[in-house]
């Protein structure tokens with residue numbers, strides 16, 4: 001009885017070369033690296049959104065509204081990172097929402113007398129990879 005021989009150009013062909021202590025041939029190496037690439041791509045694609053940042057329940061020195069908005073901004077960032085990989089169609093809407101939330105955060109921080117990260121964050125965002133260009137001016141009536 002003849003053992004089944006792994007065909008060259010497959011992953012098992014590659015493994016056979018390795019078992020025999022040989023240098024894998026071209027087709028086997030290609031098959032192996034293709035498989036490795038696929039596995040990496042699968043590993044990179046989480047099925048569910050990443051664990052959410054814990055909500056700041058009792059928000060110490062920071063006013064509740066500021067804490068809430070900071071939390072939302074963080075959630076939207078996580079959500080965008082997730083959407084880029086899993087649902088790119090949602091990224092633009094989420095970026096817009098995050099920008100609006102950052103604007104609110106900036107106002108809330110200003111009102112609370114905090115020299116906040118909101119404005120910095122907004123500035124970075126408008127320049128950064130999520131940039132959708134400058135916000136459109138409010139329509140005057």
Ligand SMILES: [Zn+2]
Pocket residue numbers: 007008009013014017024025026027028
């Ligand atoms: Zn081979």
